Amino acid sequence: xxxxxxxxxxxxxxxxxxxxxxxxxxxxxxxxxxxxxxxxxxxxxxxxxxxxxxxxxxxxxxxxxxxxxxxxxxxxxxxxxxxxxxxxxxxxxxxxxxxxxxxxxxxxxxxxxxxxxxxxxxxxxxxxxxxxxxxxxxxxxxx
Amino acid sequence: xxxxxxxxxxxxxxxxxxxxxxxxxxxxxxxxxxxxxxxxxxxxxxxxxxxxxxxxxxxxxxxxxxxxxxxxxxxxxxxxxxxxxxxxxxxxxxxxxxxxxxxxxxxxxxxxxxxxxxxxxxxxxxxxxxxxxxxxxxxxxxxxxxxxx
Numbered sequence: 001x002x003x004x005x006x007x008x009x010x011x012x013x014x015x016x017x018x019x020x021x022x023x024x025x026x027x028x029x030x031x032x033x034x035x036x037x038x039x040x041x042x043x044x045x046x047x048x049x050x051x052x053x054x055x056x057x058x059x060x061x062x063x064x065x066x067x068x069x070x071x072x073x074x075x076x077x078x079x080x081x082x083x084x085x086x087x088x089x090x091x092x093x094x095x096x097x098x099x100x101x102x103x104x105x106x107x108x109x110x111x112x113x114x115x116x117x118x119x120x121x122x123x124x125x126x127x128x129x130x131x132x133x134x135x136x137x138x139x140x141x142x143x
Numbered sequence: 144x145x146x147x148x149x150x151x152x153x154x155x156x157x158x159x160x161x162x163x164x165x166x167x168x169x170x171x172x173x174x175x176x177x178x179x180x181x182x183x184x185x186x187x188x189x190x191x192x193x194x195x196x197x198x199x200x201x202x203x204x205x206x207x208x209x210x211x212x213x214x215x216x217x218x219x220x221x222x223x224x225x226x227x228x229x230x231x232x233x234x235x236x237x238x239x240x241x242x243x244x245x246x247x248x249x250x251x252x253x254x255x256x257x258x259x260x261x262x263x264x265x266x267x268x269x270x271x272x273x274x275x276x277x278x279x280x281x282x283x284x285x286x287x288x289x290x291x292x
Binding site for chain 2: 006008010049054055056057089090091099
């Protein structure tokens with residue numbers, strides 16, 4: 001499937017792209033557009049105005065995706081808290097990782113193209129998943 | 144810029160939008176018209192606020208605009224700067240005041256003020272010199288705080 005989002009990928013979109021490839025569509029192709037009107041027919045838009053897979057109420061797009069695709073893996077919901085705070089910083093969750101993740105992704109988007117940001121951030125999210133998974137299993141921060 | 148109008152009732156979404164705009168550091172030009180400096184993040188955040196307005200049965204449009212004169216722009220920026228400068232000053236004063244407090248109080252105050260500083264910085268688009276003073280006062284307070292084992 002082809003998935004379309006706004007150019008200039010930041011944390012919410014990078015996390016969503018990682019989630020799509022990991023849990024929804026492992027052959028996903030991503031395209032980046034400047035305007036919602038430029039989304040080609042047949043492509044699924046996400047994290048842009050007017051798209052269903054987008055912010056809703058207090059939710060960022062990553063949280064919307066988990067709900068829409070009924071992904072109830074607690075580790076993914078744990079990552080959703082971090083992505084939410086990195087994206088919105090509304091202090092709904094206690095996520096001390098968020099400001100760091102925000103800066104890392106912001107920095108990557110300054111030196112890389114959108115395709116490169118997704119390719120580079122994917123292992124970061126793989127690692128975050130593994131870390132939070134171990135933390136949840138152990139009930140404490142893993143060493 | 145975001146031009147918006149929302150139904151008076153229910154008031155919960157209206158207050159949520161107002162809080163969000165305040166947290167983003169938006170300048171209110173007139174009732175229902177707010178502005179942020181143009182960058183990708185601000186534009187995106189305003190788009191999400193617009194979605195929220197629409198979800199609540201209101202109308203919202205995003206505009207990219209410039210004040211017609213430099214003095215109008217300067218007045219708008221000055222009002223934002225004055226408001227954040229006052230917040231930084233209050234934060235610095237509180238940090239200085241906590242230097243003499245009990246160690247436990249000092250630690251709690253530091254934690255709270257650091258969160259407050261981060262919140263102000265996120266909505267501060269034109270940092271005044273007071274920003275640096277506040278940061279330094281918090282660093283000084285931090286050097287006095289002993290981390291419990």
